[in-house]
Amino acid sequence: MSTLRRARPRIAALALVLTVAMTAGMTTGCATVPASASGPTADPFESWNRKVFAFNDAVDTAVLKPVAETYRDVVPAFVRTSINNVLGNLYDVWSTANHFLQGKFQSGAEMGMRVLTNTVLGGVGVFDVATEAGLQRRSEDFGQTLGKWGVGSGPFLVLPLLGSSTLRDTAGLLVDRQASPSVLPSASADRYAVTAMELINTRTNLLSAGNLVDSVALDKYIFLRDAYISRRRDALYDGAPPMETFEDIPDAPPTPARPPASAAR
């Protein structure tokens, strides 16, 4: 994340974002709707992505995961929950902004209420009282906002340390980081500390999933790639994307001698 931090002057960052976003739009022919999630996924950067993926995996095993495990074992649960809630409340502020940027005023207002409730009644977000009150978190990020605005997702991309993304979501992430909790402190050392805290917190939240992916994926890269694309597509349409056809293979009479070409859909 340090590379992102260096993209400091915000105007420069924004210019970069717009350039990347436009490129993403062009590569996908400015498609409003991202490519279908089913069928073979176009993955022009696959060989590069796989290298970064392997690198990330190694870093995770060697550094991130052990750090997260230590954090989980050493820091008491209520402290971890408080930190998670405070960070979550700060993320919610930016989510709220994105609801409005996407024209979703009702959910935006609800998220705004959520932030207010947790900030005022929840002690600056330490307690997530809003969820108890029925104000559920609905996260939105700038990548989704760009998608709503018609920017195509662009090719799948694995970012060093940050993991699965697309060209569009990378652009979105650069903007998201300008609104992240780490921009709050004025001293740069504190900013790094907050960024590190965000990273550890995020990784710790994923610990309970364990090595699930390792045990269910035939090809971990493809598994996570397809899952990411499908998840983001779902999020873009707020949980109701245009339905994919569930490609069934109607049971033709078993004639094993047939050449594969006759297996037309």
Next chain:
Amino acid sequence: MFDTLFPRRALMASSLVAIAVFASPATAAATPEALVRQISVDVIDAVKADKAIQAGDLGRITALVDSKVMPSVNFEVATRSAVGPQWRQATPEQRAKLQTEFKSLLLRLYAGALTQLKDQTVSVTRTLPAAGSTQVVVQTEVKGSGEPIKLDYRLDKAGEGATAGWKIIDVNVGGIWLVQNYRSQFAGEITKGGIDGLINTLVERNKASGK
């Protein structure tokens, strides 16, 4: 708060099932929503009551899935959709093997999700028809301490007359269709080593993960 709400949901679900069963003797089947609601309630109740399941005991989870979920799943349709056109070339033995192995794979995935369940409640949010087919998607939301998790079921009407009923053919967790998410990986294995290659990879993966 959620716990106090829960019995009401359970009651509602069972009464809905009752209404569906008695009101439409012709189809002799619950509505897809009622089916999904009942499975959700059954599974969550079972998980809450069983510490072994919460700890991820695969044997117990398998028993739970076999008794509560599998009767409402058309696993053959799910498997052949994941396998793709090559399914037609597969022998009955290969097909049976593919189903067995795919099931243990998905069971582990499902078990991983179940261990995350604690004080959640499930509510059915909406049902969307799939255009140009008899399928529907029933959307539910699992609410707990964090952000609500989307849990959708794709169902298709199977059979005629007295045996007619809705069967689950895919499940979506957090935006990911579990069966569909295997299509590319299966296709990759079939390209490399045919149906037998895919079966071998599945067997090895299941063995390595302790089944």
